Amino acid sequence: xxxxxxxxxxxxxxxxxxxxxxxxxxxxxxxxxxxxxxxxxxxxxxxxxxxxxxxxxxxxxxxxxxxxxxxxxxxxxxxxxxxxxxxxxxxxxxxxxxxxxxxxxxxxxxxxxxxxxxxxxxxxxxxxxxxxxxxxxxxxxxxxxxxxxxxxxxxxxxxxxxxxxxxxxxxxxxxxxxxxxxxxxxxxxxxxxxxxxxxxxxxxxxxxxxxxxxxxxxxxxxxxxxxxxxxxxxxxxxxxxxxxxxxxxxxxxxxxxxxxxxxxxxxxxxxxxxxxxxxxxxxxxxxxxxxxxxxxxxxxxxxxxxxxxxxxxxxxxxxxxxxxxxxxxxxxxxxxxxxxxxxxxxxxxxxxxxxxxxxxxxxxxxxxx
Amino acid sequence: xxxxxxxxxxxxxxxxxxxxxxxxxxxxxxxxxxxxxxxxxxxxxxxxxxxxxxxxxxxxxxxxxxxxxxxxxxxxxxxxxxxxxxxxxxxxxxxxxxxxxxxxxxxxxxxxxxxxxxxxxxxxxxxxxxxxxxxxxxxxxxxxxxxxxxxxxxxxxxxxxxxxxxxxxxxxxxxxxxxxxxxxxxxxxxxxxxxxxxxxxxxxxxxxxxxxxxxxxxxxxxxxxxxxxxxxxxxxxxxxxxxxxxxxxxxxxxxxxxxxxxxxxxxxxxxxxxxxxxxxxxxx
Numbered sequence: 001x002x003x004x005x006x007x008x009x010x011x012x013x014x015x016x017x018x019x020x021x022x023x024x025x026x027x028x029x030x031x032x033x034x035x036x037x038x039x040x041x042x043x044x045x046x047x048x049x050x051x052x053x054x055x056x057x058x059x060x061x062x063x064x065x066x067x068x069x070x071x072x073x074x075x076x077x078x079x080x081x082x083x084x085x086x087x088x089x090x091x092x093x094x095x096x097x098x099x100x101x102x103x104x105x106x107x108x109x110x111x112x113x114x115x116x117x118x119x120x121x122x123x124x125x126x127x128x129x130x131x132x133x134x135x136x137x138x139x140x141x142x143x144x145x146x147x148x149x150x151x152x153x154x155x156x157x158x159x160x161x162x163x164x165x166x167x168x169x170x171x172x173x174x175x176x177x178x179x180x181x182x183x184x185x186x187x188x189x190x191x192x193x194x195x196x197x198x199x200x201x202x203x204x205x206x207x208x209x210x211x212x213x214x215x216x217x218x219x220x221x222x223x224x225x226x227x228x229x230x231x232x233x234x235x236x237x238x239x240x241x242x243x244x245x246x247x248x249x250x251x252x253x254x255x256x257x258x259x260x261x262x263x264x265x266x267x268x269x270x271x272x273x274x275x276x277x278x279x280x281x282x283x284x285x286x287x288x289x290x291x292x293x294x295x296x297x298x299x300x301x302x303x304x305x306x307x308x309x310x311x312x313x314x315x316x317x318x319x320x321x322x323x324x325x326x327x328x329x330x331x332x333x334x335x336x337x338x339x340x341x342x343x344x345x346x347x348x349x350x351x352x353x354x355x356x357x358x359x360x361x362x363x364x365x366x367x368x369x
Numbered sequence: 370x371x372x373x374x375x376x377x378x379x380x381x382x383x384x385x386x387x388x389x390x391x392x393x394x395x396x397x398x399x400x401x402x403x404x405x406x407x408x409x410x411x412x413x414x415x416x417x418x419x420x421x422x423x424x425x426x427x428x429x430x431x432x433x434x435x436x437x438x439x440x441x442x443x444x445x446x447x448x449x450x451x452x453x454x455x456x457x458x459x460x461x462x463x464x465x466x467x468x469x470x471x472x473x474x475x476x477x478x479x480x481x482x483x484x485x486x487x488x489x490x491x492x493x494x495x496x497x498x499x500x501x502x503x504x505x506x507x508x509x510x511x512x513x514x515x516x517x518x519x520x521x522x523x524x525x526x527x528x529x530x531x532x533x534x535x536x537x538x539x540x541x542x543x544x545x546x547x548x549x550x551x552x553x554x555x556x557x558x559x560x561x562x563x564x565x566x567x568x569x570x571x572x573x574x575x576x577x578x579x580x581x582x583x584x585x586x587x588x589x590x591x592x593x594x595x596x597x598x599x600x601x602x603x604x605x606x607x608x609x610x611x612x613x614x615x616x617x618x619x620x621x622x623x624x625x626x627x628x629x630x631x632x633x634x635x636x637x638x639x640x641x642x643x644x645x646x647x648x649x650x651x652x653x
Contacts, residue, residue, distance in 0.1 A: 005471035009460070016459040016496075212455030216512070219419050219449040220472035221441045365423060 002222045006230035019200045027242030041180045047098045049108045053123040069094040082114040176334040186328035187303045197235045197268045201275030206285045224363045232272045239268030259331045259341050266345035267324050270352040280362035370551040371395035376427035387413045388575040400552040402566035410575040411555045432520045445475045448518030452525040454505035458498035473516040483511040503530050524555045559640035573648045590643040594636035599628040
């Protein structure tokens with residue numbers, strides 16, 4: 001009864017306050033960004049400037065070979081401006097490349113220099129073999145340069161033969177990758193949904209401290225545990241709503257929402273209790289800002305590891321947001337591992353409960369901080 | 370109702386005590402005034418008695434409960450009105466009281482009745498962020514009665530209120546006391562203490578200097594003189610005469626018999642003057 005009454009009071013306060021709408025508004029903005037600004041898949045077409053210093057028949061054969069990658073398309077005439085000069089070019093667009101065919105090597109060099117894209121000049125050598133001259137930018141890796149040397153110096157028959165001899169064995173099957181849009185969801189949900197709770201919870205406590213209502217609560221026969229638990233429940237509700245606002249429009253009904261809700265609640269519980277604990281050491285948001293900022297910074301580091309799979313040091317895996325991100329990814333992966341989010345949720349619930357006990361003790365001792 | 374023995378408290382948990390060797394008892398149905406200037410240790414003592422501050426050293430019993438082993442059910446019998454108004458500004462006056470009444474395990478009072486009592490009738494549905502300082506103070510005072518406390522802690526209950534409202538608050542305190550409620554009144558306002566308290570304690574620098582009833586203090590520390598202003602042969606004259614010395618008593622009698630008295634006052638000391646005399650300190 002006391003818990004329900006406190007929860008209802010917190011809901012009234014949240015609905016008449018600022019932070020509740022900030023959290024939901026932030027979730028709506030992020031949902032719109034994910035849907036409208038992030039493409040289903042990022043297309044990373046490379047741009048190349050090409051001059052074919054070949055006889056006209058050779059040029060036609062070369063262009064036909066390029067167009068074979070995208071049947072039905074035809075070169076489009078465009079104008080490129082650089083350094084006050086305007087160059088006419090024929091643009092050939094394939095799945096992975098935008099190739100500008102230019103009439104002179106000078107134009108290729110100038111555009112490669114100003115636009116920071118590779119330029120290629122194709123000529124014939126003394127034995128009437130195709131000869132490629134690359135204008136690179138200087139930052140290309142030795143691996144890329146070696147690859148270009150091999151591609152243009154080995155005969156295509158030999159390369160083809162070697163490729164055919166390679167045996168590719170799949171260690172796991174039935175694996176479907178996420179689209180780029182889907183792949184951005186775990187960090188967005190983790191940071192806006194769960195971690196935002198930490199900041200908002202601290203803000204709620206500081207508002208109560210400013211109004212002195214914690215002291216008034218402390219001289220009632222209701223426990224401080226009920227007071228902080230009612231705040232946690234409100235935070236869990238907003239975490240759930242904001243998380244679902246972002247996830248549902250992107251994923252539809254293709255994922256297990258039971259797991260989503262469980263993970264949002266578990267991680268939201270943990271984050272809000274951390275917010276409570278931080279708030280118990282300080283008088284106001286200004287004094288707590290340094291600690292909250294530092295925590296945010298540390299907790300965001302796994303987000304970098306998430307987008308750079310090659311960078312995954314052991315210490316990053318110890319930061320709580322690391323398993324949150326992985327667990328969200330497992331949930332939205334078509335053939336994800338269900339046990340991972342379950343274990344993660346259990347871990348965060350247990351850690352949150354332990355911190356809750358600590359926070360309860362802190363609040364009992366520091367009502368007049 | 371309250372027993373305090375050998376109470377010490379240090380905010381820094383060292384030998385720099387905010388209150389030192391404080392001892393007193395408050396009987397059931399008594400109004401006990403705790404008087405002293407700012408920083409004297411009044412709020413610290415009250416904080417310990419109400420469980421807001423942890424008891425470090427000493428023995429404290431409130432309403433039969435040992436503060437060392439604080440139990441939540443003790444607060445069913447306790448009411449606390451804070452000096453600084455502390456109500457939820459985003460909630461209406463009625464919502465505030467309705468919320469707090471559900472935090473007790475005992476029968477509570479009707480919020481509308483309490484709001485009426487403190488002069489906030491008609492303001493029930495207004496958010497307290499729109500209230501004046503005085504209105505918030507009255508709401509905080511009303512809230513302290515929501516659980517029908519038998520032990521009532523009042524911290525500067527009339528501070529910032531206009532005289533008419535302050536009089537209403539004082540009447541409520543007197544009425545509740547007549548019903549048997551014990552009151553622990555913390556204030557630096559000697560006039561309200563003099564008017565309401567059965568006994569007062571003077572506290573300065575964390576040490577209780579004196580405990581007695583205002584009447585006894587006045588008798589002990591007041592001067593036994595009468596100042597009389599009278600008209601004699603068309604001229605206004607003044608005299609200050611002892612009420613103990615026979616010669617002065619005779620003279621006073623003669624003045625009253627033979628002249629027209631304009632004003633006459635006994636020179637009793639008020640609590641503030643006694644406080645200064647006893648502690649050597651003012652109340653500012």
